[in-house]
Amino acid sequence: AAEAGVVATATRSFAEWDAHPQGQAVAKMPTFSIERIGDAPAKPFPNGDRPLSGVKVLDLTRVIAGPVCGRTLAVHGADVMLITGPHLPSIPPLVVDSGRGKLSASIDLRGPQGRDTLAELLRDADIFVQGYRPGAIASHEFGPEAVAALKPGIVYVTLSAWGHEGPWAARRGYDTIVQSANGMAYRENNARPAFLPVSEQDYVAGYLLAYGAMIVLARRAQEGGS
Numbered sequence: 001a002a003e004a005g006v007v008a009t010a011t012r013s014f015a016e017w018d019a020h021p022q023g024q025a026v027a028k029m030p031t032f033s034i035e036r037i038g039d040a041p042a043k044p045f046p047n048g049d050r051p052l053s054g055v056k057v058l059d060l061t062r063v064i065a066g067p068v069c070g071r072t073l074a075v076h077g078a079d080v081m082l083i084t085g086p087h088l089p090s091i092p093p094l095v096v097d098s099g100r101g102k103l104s105a106s107i108d109l110r111g112p113q114g115r116d117t118l119a120e121l122l123r124d125a126d127i128f129v130q131g132y133r134p135g136a137i138a139s140h141e142f143g144p145e146a147v148a149a150l151k152p153g154i155v156y157v158t159l160s161a162w163g164h165e166g167p168w169a170a171r172r173g174y175d176t177i178v179q180s181a182n183g184m185a186y187r188e189n190n191a192r193p194a195f196l197p198v199s200e201q202d203y204v205a206g207y208l209l210a211y212g213a214m215i216v217l218a219r220r221a222q223e224g225g226s
Contacts, residue, residue: 022166029163042221057070057078057125063094073214081104084105153225159205
């Protein structure tokens with residue numbers, strides 16, 4: 001199914017996931033990682049009455065995990081602009097939950113005009129957050145290295161369902177699919193998997209993304225770099 005582009009996985013127990021090549025790859029990785037991808041001078045935090053006052057964020061994420069990152073940065077005072085494609089559907093209750101404190105705009109990256117618009121916004125941004133399937137944003141010329149070349153000193157934050165290493169690194173996924181694969185949905189002696197009552201992994205991932213972005217902002221203020 002995955003080879004055909006379908007977002008699906010078998011439901012596994014914890015032991016089965018621990019023995020799976022992707023489970024083993026993820027187990028060796030840190031919760032999040034920070035990598036310097038370019039040089040830039042140090043940039044101190046802007047002055048303001050909030051921890052992230054004056055910090056500008058472009059939020060190219062959808063549904064829960066990525067949008068929670070942008071919402072958390074906004075709560076700490078950042079100016080966050082949520083950008084989505086005009087052709088993509090939205091889930092209104094989730095927009096209400098995770099869209100608070102954000103500006104919003106639609107940009108179609110499938111054409112040169114949309115890409116030029118995003119490139120112009122990038123020149124004034126401090127943080128670029130994206131949570132689309134692996135390689136999707138890069139295919140529109142906005143991968144990490146390309147964005148760092150457009151805006152030296154950018155903090156580029158990326159979310160992946162399965163991690164950036166291992167045989168499933170290029171696969172797409174979302175919370176309940178990951179719960180199925182990693183054992184969280186498995187119920188012994190029950191033919192039906194059972195998901196958590198809330199998308200816990202999504203929310204935790206969003207908070208970790210925001211935490212990582214804040215750490216990098218502090219590092220950039222001292223050391224510089226993208």
